[in-house]
Amino acid sequence: MSDLLAHLNAPQLAAVTLPAQHALILAGAGSGKTRVLTTRIAWLISTGQVGPQGILAVTFTNKAAKEMQSRLAAMLPINTRGMWIGTFHGLCNRLLRAHYREAGLPAQFQILDAADQLAAIKRLLKNLNVDDQKFPPRELMHFINAHKEQGLRAAQAEAYDAFTSRRVELYTEYEAQCRREGVVDFAELLLRSYELLQRNEPLCQHYQARFRHILVDEFQDTNRLQYAWLKLLAGRGSVIPESSAACLFAVGDDDQSIYAFRGAEIGNMRDLQREFALPNVIRLEQNYRSHGNILDAANALIQQNRGRLGKKLWTEAGAGEPIRVFEAYSDVDEARFIVEELSELVREGVGRHQIALLYRSNAQSRVLEHHLFTQGIPYRVHGGLRFFDRQEIKHALAYLRLIANPDDDTAFTRVVNFPTRGIGGRSIEALQDAAQQTNSSLYNAAASLAGKAGSAVARFVRLIETLRSETRDLPLPVVIDQLIDKSGLRQHYLADKEGQDRLENLDELINAATAFLHEESGSPSDSSSDGEVAPDGGPLASFLAHASLEAGEHQAGEGEEAVQLMTVHAAKGLEFDVVFITGLEQGLFPHENAAQERDGLEEERRLMYVALTRARRRLYLSHAQTRLLHGQTRYCLPSSFLEELPATLLRRINRGGGQVSARPTGSPGGEAQTAVGGLRIGQNVRHARFGAGVIVATEGSGSEARVQVNFGAGGMKWLALKYARLTPA
């Protein structure tokens, strides 16, 4: 055990060995947060304060959950597989599988991922003859999810106008459709299990008594429902919990809260402090990742935000190099510079995978990719299509879902005519009508309507029936193999000259099922350990849940020695020796849309803070005077965030090395521009009220002359030269 606590710094040690009470740990970037979390669990267990079954550890991503589990397994001589360590969604799924009856769900309930949910909503709107121009499916989906994340059912939703009242009706219809089909979406997993615990007092008390210690990672990212769920399980109380309540150990960093747009409530941190009457907050401020200059810059930047819990990162490592700032003429010039610079670093021996190119929005990756590609530098873009999102995988899984649950209309619609088997729009509409008449599923309608044994619909029904009966007792991988065969998927992709990759992916799916079974058999099921959890829907249902909840590794080329490209959001939690933060321009980063949002600029600043703190040794900040956006050249001002960094930490760098990149003649746009009233496009100007800006366009001449100026945060303005007092800056 002394080993366990060795090498912890004082605050880390304090957090790990905190007596049984609620706590909030403010863990800065690179401060050893995961270490504290896992060591805390190991310490609690190894000192006999709690058994492994008394721990509930919650994360947001599967990656974090796995990491916690494997680190724990290395620290403790116990099987961590059966422990309740997982994502909010994974744990809720587990709860609902165990108590599906009490939760009012079928044993084989399926989970809709975002794409399935959207498809389900589109189908709903079609069935109800709702104009999807007036009620865009995506918007409705967001409406429904946002309500669920607030813990609101349709009945509780506020219908403040006619439009919203209709949306609430559609929310109701959507709930009914999900119930009919035996499916739950992601938000439903949480809401349903919250309601289960809230309404079923004995069950709730059972879990409250079981989980003595609840540990939450990335607490700043919790939404209202997730916080309510935690409070319910912890049985809210005072500092020393009553015997019936668990200890809530929340770890988070308000400065790294960057997911407000998907419902994260930064206010949950203060609420936690207040509602659980936390006497103090433990701060982990010593950073083990970055050099001093980088931390000083990050500290200075984030200090501009108001209402922080407050925290200042420091390091024992030296100041390190200055932060390099580069101003490019254009986005292309910026990419050129970055690629040149990183090529030099690679020549000096920096591993390519230790270099990250960060950007605010995905569209920015193109120029970078183009230059990397032409220079023959291997790179990997994070955030692409994931394994279980691929169409061929979704098709195969849809067959599997139909076998498990014939009422799943989403699955039915996906594969009824894929591969094509002559069931066109007419047949499907007929089925939909019939299904609506009898208030049953499409599959049922198909089965009863398929009188003519020879019809395509009848053949499809027979296919599913055959698959179901013939594969009942076969192991999952064999089932999948047969289904790929008999459904005609294999044949279809075999015939497709570009189907090779897809066939390989289908084989990979079979492998995934094999691997899944192996892992499953390695973990003792709950029913055997304490008898409280009823058996779930079998390996088929749990594999399908696994496929929905875990989208799979990102994409091929995983292990390759490649430069890493990703959005700043995607970079959270990662670290690299060298980081390039690109596109630091007003309107891009901070993003112009953020100006409209409540506390938008502060969220952008936190995003910048996250970006800065990814770097271990070297940090580049770049911006361009000109950028191609939506097919048009935009003239850009440097990001205001650059000014918020202490100049002493920065070093402006001039265009590197050998070839002189020709400065575009005339304006940055290239073409010679007509000067209007002595002003030209691309010129920096100053306005008495709006401040500094760049001229973006001109119009008219003489006393009619107008110029469009990008004032960055101040927005884009057309000004008549006659009235506006613009001075060259």
Next chain:
DNA sequence: GAAGACCCGATTTTT
């Protein structure tokens, strides 16, 4: 049922 025309929108995203 597949290929081509056409229109619209365009931060960030895990589960």
Next chain:
DNA sequence: TCGGGTCTTC
């Protein structure tokens, strides 16, 4: 400008 999504046509 580009890509996705829908609509149109053979």
